[in-house]
Amino acid sequence: MSVTALDSEITKSDKYSILLPTYNERENLPIIIWLIIKYLDNSGYDYEVIVIDDGSPDGTLEVAKQLQKIYGSNKIVLRPREKKLGLGTAYIHGIKHATGNFIIIMDADLSHHPKFIPKFIELQREHDYDLVSGTRYNNGGGVHGWDFKRKLISRGANFLTQILLRPGASDLTGSFRLYKKDVLQKLVDCCVSKGYVFQMEMIIRARQLDFTIGEVPITFVDRVYGESKLGGSEIFQFAKALLYLFATT
Numbered sequence: 001m002s003v004t005a006l007d008s009e010i011t012k013s014d015k016y017s018i019l020l021p022t023y024n025e026r027e028n029l030p031i032i033i034w035l036i037i038k039y040l041d042n043s044g045y046d047y048e049v050i051v052i053d054d055g056s057p058d059g060t061l062e063v064a065k066q067l068q069k070i071y072g073s074n075k076i077v078l079r080p081r082e083k084k085l086g087l088g089t090a091y092i093h094g095i096k097h098a099t100g101n102f103i104i105i106m107d108a109d110l111s112h113h114p115k116f117i118p119k120f121i122e123l124q125r126e127h128d129y130d131l132v133s134g135t136r137y138n139n140g141g142g143v144h145g146w147d148f149k150r151k152l153i154s155r156g157a158n159f160l161t162q163i164l165l166r167p168g169a170s171d172l173t174g175s176f177r178l179y180k181k182d183v184l185q186k187l188v189d190c191c192v193s194k195g196y197v198f199q200m201e202m203i204i205r206a207r208q209l210d211f212t213i214g215e216v217p218i219t220f221v222d223r224v225y226g227e228s229k230l231g232g233s234e235i236f237q238f239a240k241a242l243l244y245l246f247a248t249t
């Protein structure tokens with residue numbers, strides 16, 4: 001066997017755990033899972049999808065169980081929690097159960113298209129990045145379907161954070177990312193925030209700890225089914241965390 005063949009043999013033992021936090025995503029879940037499986041089976045990487053449902057009243061978990069029957073329990077892993085405990089802790093819960101050496105984090109509402117996943121993986125492998133972040137704000141990335149208010153909030157949050165913390169990444173609040181598992185664990189251990197603002201803190205901490213970051217331009221499409229769980233209190237949490245990080249990092 002040639003060296004290169006051996007190389008690819010070894011890296012083929014990499015496994016990607018895709019975390020899908022869900023709260024009332026009954027309509028979206030079958031489509032997102034179908035797409036993930038389609039794109040990952042095509043690319044030949046080993047993977048699992050971990051669904052973390054927080055007791056969705058719309059019956060998302062029942063749908064997830066059906067999907068598990070269709071695709072198999074080695075591909076679809078269910079790690080539900082009793083009630084809605086927030087996005088940040090949903091990820092932490094998922095990481096605990098992940099068997100891959102890489103973790104991919106994405107939304108389940110079709111805002112993050114699974115077609116980008118192979119691009120994240122290839123970029124990581126090319127440069128051995130510690131984390132690869134999807135970006136809406138660089139090199140052809142973008143947002144579709146958001147109203148002016150939502151665009152302003154997102155742009156504003158990114159802009160303020162860029163100025164105050166100079167993080168060296170173009171999309172701080174996005175949550176379509178790939179991490180080496182041990183890197184993600186380290187970041188989680190030093191992260192203080194638990195809500196949506198978690199994403200921003202993670203990438204700031206990553207810079208601080210000198211982890212290497214790659215970026216893949218993505219288009220973020222607003223959800224068609226269901227509604228966003230981002231509210232006024234999340235915006236307040238964000239501002240609070242930003243000031244905290246500004247004061248402490």
Ligand code: GDD
Nearest residue numbers: 021022023052054086087090107108109173175228229230
């Ligand atoms: N398990 C669990 N528990 N899942 C949750 C919870 C929760 O408490 N809250 C939200 N989710 C899930 C949703 O079901 C969806 O799959 C994903 O987390 C994102 O939630 P959305 O409500 O769709 O978020 P968004 O579209 O407003 O916000 C997106 O953009 C933000 C900034 O641009 C997300 O990607 C955020 O993470 C991001 O900060």
Ligand code: MN
Nearest residue numbers: 107109111223
């Ligand atoms: Mn969404």
